[in-house]
Amino acid sequence: MIQRSLTLFAGLFALILVIGWVMGLPFTSSRLVEAAAYALIALGLNLQWGYGGLFNFGIMGFLMVGGFAVTFISYPVNPQFWGADGPWLLGRALLAFFAGALLVLAARQSHRAGITGKWKTVLTVIAWFVAYCIYRSQIDPAAAYIESDAGGKWVGGLGAHPVLGWLFGGVLAAAIAYFVGKISLGLRTDYLAIATIGISEIIRALIKNMDWLTRGTLTVSPIPWPVPLPDAYAGGGQPALLLARGGFLLLAIAVLAIAILLISRAYAGPWGRMMRAIRDNHIASASMGKNVTARQLEIFVFGSVLMGIGGAMLVSFVQIFDPSSYQPINHTFLIWVMVIVGGAGNNWGAVFGAVLIWLIWVISEPLAKAVFDVVSYWSSTAGWGAIPDIEARSAQMRVFVLGLVITIALRFAPKGLIPEVVRREG
Amino acid sequence: MTELIFFINQVVISGAVLGCIYALGAVGITLVFGILRFAHFAHSELMTSGAFFAFLLAGAFAAWGITAPIPMGFVVLPIAMVISAIFALGIDKGFYAPLRKRGAKPVTLLIASIGVTLMVQGLIRLFFGAGSYSFFETETKDVFRVDLSAFGSTRPLVITEPQLLMIVVTALSVIALHLFLTRSRLGKAMRAMADNADLAQVSGINTALVVRVTWIIAGALGCMAGTMLALDVTLKPDLAFNIIIPIFAAAIVGGLGQAYGAIAGGLLIGFAESLAVFNWTMVLRPLNAILPEWLQLPATLAFVPTEYKLTVAFVILVVTLLVRPTGIFKGASS
Amino acid sequence: MALIELKHVVGGYGGAPILNGVNIAIEPHDIGVIVGPNGAGKSTTLKAIFGLLKVTGGTIEFGGENVANSLPDRLVPKGLSFVPQEKNVFTSMSVEENLEMGAFTRKDDFRATMAWVYEMFPVLAEKRRQPAGELSGGQRQMVAMGRALMSKPRLLMLDEPSAGLSPRYVIEIFETIVRVNKEGVGILMVEQNARQALAFASKGFVLASGQNRFTGTGPELIADPEVAKSFLGG
Numbered sequence A: 001m002i003q004r005s006l007t008l009f010a011g012l013f014a015l016i017l018v019i020g021w022v023m024g025l026p027f028t029s030s031r032l033v034e035a036a037a038y039a040l041i042a043l044g045l046n047l048q049w050g051y052g053g054l055f056n057f058g059i060m061g062f063l064m065v066g067g068f069a070v071t072f073i074s075y076p077v078n079p080q081f082w083g084a085d086g087p088w089l090l091g092r093a094l095l096a097f098f099a100g101a102l103l104v105l106a107a108r109q110s111h112r113a114g115i116t117g118k119w120k121t122v123l124t125v126i127a128w129f130v131a132y133c134i135y136r137s138q139i140d141p142a143a144a145y146i147e148s149d150a151g152g153k154w155v156g157g158l159g160a161h162p163v164l165g166w167l168f169g170g171v172l173a174a175a176i177a178y179f180v181g182k183i184s185l186g187l188r189t190d191y192l193a194i195a196t197i198g199i200s201e202i203i204r205a206l207i208k209n210m211d212w213l214t215r216g217t218l219t220v221s222p223i224p225w226p227v228p229l230p231d232a233y234a235g236g237g238q239p240a241l242l243l244a245r246g247g248f249l250l251l252a253i254a255v256l257a258i259a260i261l262l263i264s265r266a267y268a269g270p271w272g273r274m275m276r277a278i279r280d281n282h283i284a285s286a287s288m289g290k291n292v293t294a295r296q297l298e299i300f301v302f303g304s305v306l307m308g309i310g311g312a313m314l315v316s317f318v319q320i321f322d323p324s325s326y327q328p329i330n331h332t333f334l335i336w337v338m339v340i341v342g343g344a345g346n347n348w349g350a351v352f353g354a355v356l357i358w359l360i361w362v363i364s365e366p367l368a369k370a371v372f373d374v375v376s377y378w379s380s381t382a383g384w385g386a387i388p389d390i391e392a393r394s395a396q397m398r399v400f401v402l403g404l405v406i407t408i409a410l411r412f413a414p415k416g417l418i419p420e421v422v423r424r425e426g
Numbered sequence B: 001m002t003e004l005i006f007f008i009n010q011v012v013i014s015g016a017v018l019g020c021i022y023a024l025g026a027v028g029i030t031l032v033f034g035i036l037r038f039a040h041f042a043h044s045e046l047m048t049s050g051a052f053f054a055f056l057l058a059g060a061f062a063a064w065g066i067t068a069p070i071p072m073g074f075v076v077l078p079i080a081m082v083i084s085a086i087f088a089l090g091i092d093k094g095f096y097a098p099l100r101k102r103g104a105k106p107v108t109l110l111i112a113s114i115g116v117t118l119m120v121q122g123l124i125r126l127f128f129g130a131g132s133y134s135f136f137e138t139e140t141k142d143v144f145r146v147d148l149s150a151f152g153s154t155r156p157l158v159i160t161e162p163q164l165l166m167i168v169v170t171a172l173s174v175i176a177l178h179l180f181l182t183r184s185r186l187g188k189a190m191r192a193m194a195d196n197a198d199l200a201q202v203s204g205i206n207t208a209l210v211v212r213v214t215w216i217i218a219g220a221l222g223c224m225a226g227t228m229l230a231l232d233v234t235l236k237p238d239l240a241f242n243i244i245i246p247i248f249a250a251a252i253v254g255g256l257g258q259a260y261g262a263i264a265g266g267l268l269i270g271f272a273e274s275l276a277v278f279n280w281t282m283v284l285r286p287l288n289a290i291l292p293e294w295l296q297l298p299a300t301l302a303f304v305p306t307e308y309k310l311t312v313a314f315v316i317l318v319v320t321l322l323v324r325p326t327g328i329f330k331g332a333s334s
Numbered sequence C: 001m002a003l004i005e006l007k008h009v010v011g012g013y014g015g016a017p018i019l020n021g022v023n024i025a026i027e028p029h030d031i032g033v034i035v036g037p038n039g040a041g042k043s044t045t046l047k048a049i050f051g052l053l054k055v056t057g058g059t060i061e062f063g064g065e066n067v068a069n070s071l072p073d074r075l076v077p078k079g080l081s082f083v084p085q086e087k088n089v090f091t092s093m094s095v096e097e098n099l100e101m102g103a104f105t106r107k108d109d110f111r112a113t114m115a116w117v118y119e120m121f122p123v124l125a126e127k128r129r130q131p132a133g134e135l136s137g138g139q140r141q142m143v144a145m146g147r148a149l150m151s152k153p154r155l156l157m158l159d160e161p162s163a164g165l166s167p168r169y170v171i172e173i174f175e176t177i178v179r180v181n182k183e184g185v186g187i188l189m190v191e192q193n194a195r196q197a198l199a200f201a202s203k204g205f206v207l208a209s210g211q212n213r214f215t216g217t218g219p220e221l222i223a224d225p226e227v228a229k230s231f232l233g234g
């Protein structure tokens, strides 16, 4: 088992060297930093799916939340916004929000006032409607004002350290995961999958359209780095670029290492034993009196924290937050492929899968282009004409490759390349 | 009256069109779920590829000089549906049947369907690029304007030819499906298997045959829905991928596994979406005359802004899952 | 020649075998009753005959042909029918549709058979349009039996047909089984109401741990003090 993992990791290392050699160091260094962030995200999914047996198809939402968090925390302060009426209007909207929430809560408690059954339902629905209208009546003008020139166009950031932004990404993701989990973890697997997709789409729609808060499709950049940028290094050029990225990579790997350490320790202890019991024998552990839902909620939140941090790291690294660049394929299904191929239930498997699949994902485009070029060369010399639009077509190949990889994995290695180590419980 | 016609144009017609597409898609999903017990995400790709089959056929027909009084998309639809049905059977044989044989859990099949989604979508993009296509590049899209000035409306009732045909074809398909499920031996066997697969097997029902029929129907109806969507808007590789969650929402709202529920759910989601983004000011504007100055209607008064249109389906979906996961109609709880 | 004959059948659900050599032989006019403690492998025996689990040893001959590991869609046309222990009706379908499903493998006109079933269970004729899920437990059992009879079986297998029924219904269902048998259908059933069932059984089999313990006619087994002591509760 250990030997197999070592061989696989050695192979991965060799693959990285080959890519570095063929594609150049600037390309490879970028991909490695991203791979580290994806590894963190994959660890999060591995916690949820591999350890907890919880289906999360809403990873994209958590990545976006993380990306927004780091943008908000680390982007420079926008004095125009703070100097105008925006904060005051937002404060009112916040008050309206709480007033609405209070209204809904009151309606839900209306049975104490003797209103029950159908009437309570009607009352609750009306309360939701009124609360929504109150909130909209305040937030709409506030948003319109802030988005105008006078309001500063958007709220801007807080200008704090990016690492704080990563942490906030984790916290925000945790808060959202708590609510998502609270309302949907009771559902059976396929419903949970669809519910989480639905929620992540709602998050995407919000972040994409709340221009006053996120600038939406206008995008925010440049977002600062937590480590010195390439121009901070004397000399500049490729060495400076590599040094700076190296610094980022070290930081990312440090975060990854801490996450793995914490997870492994927790999983080896009583908490992990309980988690496995719950996953492998839902009913029995429920009857044993363990609070299954609470444990599942915990693991859902923990996994989402890693996703939030990973999403924040990605945005920090590319320095731009562009809500329209988030796609379920790239940001949810890709992670699933990583965990399934790597080996659900095994942290090293998830990390291995993340790096491998990320590399496959990024090199399938140039690789496809190379293949197309060759084929095109042959077909044109054979008189059949060249393949049209090679650029555009190769860009699409990776989606196909991803699908192929997952179907092959499910068929021939359903437990993944580095499968879960089944522990005997004493 | 003008306001009413505006409402019909904006909400009733567009809601019905959207609802038809959702309903046809949701029926396929719900049947596959009923028979095979997994959420088939790749249904979106059956729809998209079906639309592309129809597109290619329409192009070929036009090239052969065949003309028809109705849009070519509808002429080739039956052939495209047959191809799609075969395609769906092939996908099952290639990707799902081996996993079922191994006794894989529904979740594994669900993940496999994601893999299929990606592969089919990758292939479509490989051949057609990422751009969009229209069925109406050479022929024109007829628009019917029913003049209602006799009823005091300054606006005509507007419906395009594809929209009208779409509603008719959907209604016919639903009736055909209903007759199939309640009158034919195979249709009843399908219901039996969705109800209790073990007992169906024990009764001697050829379950492999039922599975095949399910894929045929799912593929054919998926192709119909996809082609119609492409006829109404434009054809692009992520045509149905973008609306797969509203379609799932329709199936879940109707109760997964329930064919009639899926149709009702589809219409419900379709109407809800168009109603939610409807600008009430357009209808209520006459009220401005009697309303006091401080209560004048704003320029747009919609329940949700247009950019959140798709979100409406997600919200309905999430609320349904929380309040009544078995669907708002009497649904099987298993 | 026996209608069905099991010789040293070994089989299980993939793990350790549950059946370790079961022998059963039923003639066309027989009512065979299998009794035994919970978990003895009684239901498993019926499922093994019906191809619902893997038979790894021994032979199952039906009408002189080895049918071990044949699936139901091949067995039903040969004249074998099975009423499972639970979930044995299509709850969302009407009584009549349930019966039709029993005739799925038949290509000929089955209306006469349906009339025969309605004659045997007049209640069902009354409720033919009602969903089977809305019937009482006893009526459901009738639907299940009716469904199984629709394929005109030569051998009808029933798994605990009297489970959960009130004593009056138990007698009624047993009487119906005897009547069906008189019409020329061989019966092989598993029963917990062992004494009552063995009383009219022409063949009785006591199973324990997946093996025959005692075999004889029903009355013989009741009379056997050892059987009575260990398996019929004194």
Ligand SMILES: Nc1ncnc2c1ncn2[C@@H]1O[C@H](COP(=O)(O)OP(=O)(O)OP(=O)(O)O)[C@@H](O)[C@H]1O
Residues within 6 Å of the ligand: C013, C018, C036, C037, C038, C039, C040, C041, C042, C043, C044, C045
């Ligand atoms: N689907 C299955 N998978 C694995 N093992 C099973 C399955 N069904 C039954 N068993 C096992 O097979 C053994 C025999 O079960 P079977 O149902 O044949 O008992 P039975 O004699 O019918 O008992 P009862 O009187 O309780 O119905 C039991 O130990 C049971 O645990």
Ligand SMILES: [Mg+2]
Residues within 6 Å of the ligand: C042, C043, C044, C085, C159
């Ligand atoms: Mg039993």
